[in-house]
Amino acid sequence: MNGDFSAVFFVLAIVAALVSLKVRDLLAAAALLSLFSFVVALLYVSLGAVDVGFNEAVLGAGVTGILLVIAIFNTCRRSQDRQHRGSRGSALGRLVAMLGLVGVGAVLLWAMAGLPDFGDPVAPAARHLSDRMIEGAYHDAHTPNIVTVMIADYRSFDTLGEGIVVFTAGLACFLLLRSERRRDEDGPGT
Amino acid sequence: MIRPQNSVIVDLAVRIMAPMIQIFAFYVIFHGHYSPGGGFQGGALLAASILLQRVVLGRRRSARSFPPRLAIPFGAVGIAIFAGTGLWPLVTGGNVLQYDYLPLGLSPVFLRNTGILLVEIGIAFAVLGTLVSIYDDLSNFQRKER
Numbered sequence: 001m002n003g004d005f006s007a008v009f010f011v012l013a014i015v016a017a018l019v020s021l022k023v024r025d026l027l028a029a030a031a032l033l034s035l036f037s038f039v040v041a042l043l044y045v046s047l048g049a050v051d052v053g054f055n056e057a058v059l060g061a062g063v064t065g066i067l068l069v070i071a072i073f074n075t076c077r078r079s080q081d082r083q084h085r086g087s088r089g090s091a092l093g094r095l096v097a098m099l100g101l102v103g104v105g106a107v108l109l110w111a112m113a114g115l116p117d118f119g120d121p122v123a124p125a126a127r128h129l130s131d132r133m134i135e136g137a138y139h140d141a142h143t144p145n146i147v148t149v150m151i152a153d154y155r156s157f158d159t160l161g162e163g164i165v166v167f168t169a170g171l172a173c174f175l176l177l178r179s180e181r182r183r184d185e186d187g188p189g190t
Numbered sequence: 191m192i193r194p195q196n197s198v199i200v201d202l203a204v205r206i207m208a209p210m211i212q213i214f215a216f217y218v219i220f221h222g223h224y225s226p227g228g229g230f231q232g233g234a235l236l237a238a239s240i241l242l243q244r245v246v247l248g249r250r251r252s253a254r255s256f257p258p259r260l261a262i263p264f265g266a267v268g269i270a271i272f273a274g275t276g277l278w279p280l281v282t283g284g285n286v287l288q289y290d291y292l293p294l295g296l297s298p299v300f301l302r303n304t305g306i307l308l309v310e311i312g313i314a315f316a317v318l319g320t321l322v323s324i325y326d327d328l329s330n331f332q333r334k335e336r
Contacts (some may be wrong), residue, residue, distance in 0.1 A: 050226040054218075058234040063321055066241050070328045141302040143223040152228070152306040156276070156287045159309070163272055163316045167265045172321030174262060177327040 009043040024079050025074045034065035047118070051147045204246040208255075211239035217228065219314050229310030233317030235267075240322050244329070261323035268315025275308045 013036055020032035037060025044053035116123035137149040151159050212235075217230030218225075243252035276287040289305025290298035317324025 004247045036257055050210055054226050054231045058231055062238045115286045142299050143303055145223055148222050150227050153302055160276055163313055165268050166320050167316050170265055173324045173327045
């Protein structure tokens with residue numbers, strides 16, 4: 001089941017991403033990005049990472065979409081890519097960039113061939129700590145959801161850092177945008 | 191600028207849906223030990239319900255359910271709960287975030303269980319406050335006329 005559906009999800013996600021790059025109406029692009037996030041969430045769920053899929057569905061498909069829409073309402077609804085087409089560089093530059101992209105993609109694909117298979121029990125990442133965490137999670141904290149034990153107990157220091165990063169992002173928005181507003185209210189002379 | 195909706199259907203749908211999303215968010219936070227979810231997802235759901243009200247009901251009516259000036263304090267309180275749960279064991283002789291040293295009088299296993307719950311609540315507060323604050327800042331922002 002996983003194989004069939006994840007192929008469909010991959011195709012949908014790639015199509016949504018490409019169309020969102022091409023479309024002129026930025027509101028449509030925001031909706032397509034929400035679709036992309038939702039398909040990626042389904043992909044996570046089909047890989048067994050339900051917690052990550054949940055997060056991606058709420059944050060990626062829901063909240064980020066709203067934030068993008070708000071940003072569009074405050075700026076401009078139409079994409080203005082066309083006006084900058086002349087400044088994109090010469091044909092030679094574009095050819096070099098294209099070759100570089102293809103080269104990097106080929107190197108990445110080549111490196112991917114050396115990675116272990118999905119769910120490989122003898123993969124290096126699954127050999128050292130994973131066993132101990134999977135076996136000890138219920139015994140240590142009486143919590144059936146291993147992911148919760150992982151992020152809030154074994155790796156809680158990482159999670160504390162993540163929380164501080166999220167809050168810092170909110171503070172940065174607060175400081176940047178609110179101070180801007182106050183300067184506007186002072187009048188055009190300042 | 192975004193104006194409040196005039197459609198009765200959308201208005202009523204949001205007023206019915208928002209409390210349900212919030213109840214589900216609390217379920218996600220407190221049931222995170224047993225099912226997918228946890229503080230981050232629950233906090234994001236709470237924030238999503240608030241943003242839904244902000245978008246549809248408009249600023250003035252939605253401020254009654256969550257005043258904009260509370261957003262940043264919520265985030266700070268969340269981080270304080272998390273960091274406090276982390277630093278408390280230092281006082282009683284443990285390491286940072288070593289939940290079995292929390293002085294709550296439970297067996298070590300259930301102390302770890304409780305510590306996870308406290309941390310999840312802290313994350314939920316932080317995510318809720320941060321997301322609502324970012325939305326408020328973005329939607330309040332007035333474009334400079336050129």
